[in-house]
Amino acid sequence: SQKIEQNSEALNIQEGKTATLTCNYTNYSPAYLQWYRQDPGRGPVFLLLIRENEKEKRKERLKVTFDTTLKQSLFHITASQPADSATYLCALPGTGFQKLVFGTGTRLLVSP
Amino acid sequence: GAGVSQSPSNKVTEKGKDVELRCDPISGHTALYWYRQRLGQGLEFxxxxxxxxxxxxxxxxxxxxSAERTGESVSTLTIQRTQQEDSAVYLCASSLLRDPFSGNTIYFGEGSWLTVV
Structure with a gap:
């Protein structure tokens, strides 16, 4: 069955460092992969989309890579700030490519 | 509207009662989703x-x-005979779906928090 895995343990880093979060998937051949941010008590917010023919995508301090051979995406936040503390979710298109299926998310904590 | 609107934002109900949760998607968005998120868990489609x-x-x-949607506007999610395990945030999202391969970015509401006691 299709499975999306994100590290369930919180990632703690110091301000200014680069945070790297991992999303692994099995039994998928996704046309694209997305990353969302979720703050406590709020709905997820879209951050970045990367297509299967793109190796890397950047947006300000964010960088996403997509390795379809390894079936893995890495999400990087450079020069991290305490305001980056949140849960980050990866999402893939499900059956029929229309519904999005989400990973369980990884909580990031950036300490001053 | 400017964003996806959900109501009620919070609902406490007794076990066995029925509840209705409402979602107003972004105007013009043809696709609408409901997800459930239990405390500390991921999103369930x-x-x-x-x-x-x-x-x-x-x-x-x-x-x-069950859920219904009127045309391309409001949707209602109904839970009958609620159970304690139904306690969760119910998130609605909408998107402007052009084609499945264009990247289906979805926009979430803030959710309806349901507590069954």
Whole structure:
């Protein structure tokens, strides 16, 4: 069955460092992969989309890579700030490519 | 509207009662989704509406759950005979789906927090 895995343990880093979060998937051949941010008590917010023919995508301090051979995406936040503390979710298109299926998310904590 | 609007934002109900949760998608968005998120858990897909096509109900956990959508506007998620395990945030999202391969970015509401006591 299709499975999306994100590290369930919180990632703690110091301000200014680069945070790297991992999303692994099995039994998928996704046309694209997305990353969302979720703050406590709020709905997820879209951050970045990367297509299967793109190796890397950047947006300000964010960088996403997509390795379809390894079936893995890495999400990087450079020069991290305490305001980056949140849960980050990866999402893939499900059956029929229309519904999005989400990973369980990884909580990031950036300490001053 | 400016964003996806959900109501009520909080609902406490007694076990066995029925509840209705409402979602107003972003104007013009043809696709609408319901997800459930239990405390500390990931998002569970419940149901997906796209235009006049038959909805994808594959995520509904039991026949106590149903959802309707009026055209391309408001949707209502109904939970009958609520149980304590139904306690969760119910998130609605909408998107402007052009084609499945263009990248289906979805926009979430803030959710309806349901507590069954």
């Amino acid at each position: 419940l149901i997906y509406f796209q235009g006049n096509s038959a909805p994808d109900k594959s995520g509904l956990p039991s026949d106590r759950f």
